[in-house]
Amino acid sequence: MVSGANGSEFTVRFYGCKNNTGCDSLEFFSWYKKKPYFSPELANEWNRDKRFLKVAIDADGDLVEYIYLSAIGKMTYANFLDYIDWYAQMDASLGKFLNEKAEPAKEAAKDAAK
Numbered sequence: 001m002v003s004g005a006n007g008s009e010f011t012v013r014f015y016g017c018k019n020n021t022g023c024d025s026l027e028f029f030s031w032y033k034k035k036p037y038f039s040p041e042l043a044n045e046w047n048r049d050k051r052f053l054k055v056a057i058d059a060d061g062d063l064v065e066y067i068y069l070s071a072i073g074k075m076t077y078a079n080f081l082d083y084i085d086w087y088a089q090m091d092a093s094l095g096k097f098l099n100e101k102a103e104p105a106k107e108a109a110k111d112a113a114k
Contacts, residue, residue: 027068028087034061037101046097053090065094
């Protein structure tokens with residue numbers, strides 16, 4: 001299932017489903033196209049201070065963000081909507097973090113070009 005928040009698309013993947021219902025877990029997943037400042041160190045800095053939304057650098061150099069959630073014991077519609085809102089808030093926080101990291105990287109690239 002594809003949805004959107006903060007102007008970006010994200011995917012919700014369901015796992016352990018039986019006949020398209022009764023899923024036992026789900027994942028919210030999105031990615032940012034490779035940037036020169038994306039690095040394992042950047043991912044580690046984010047992950048060090050965040051408990052739920054995690055990031056990683058994939059084989060292509062893209063930054064992947066994800067959160068896994070358990071749905072064992074059933075999930076209500078209200079609870080699912082709350083997870084979407086929660087993900088959107090954490091995604092916005094990640095966007096702010098990346099913007100803060102992009103600025104020094106841009107300045108360093110300008111200095112290197114001189």
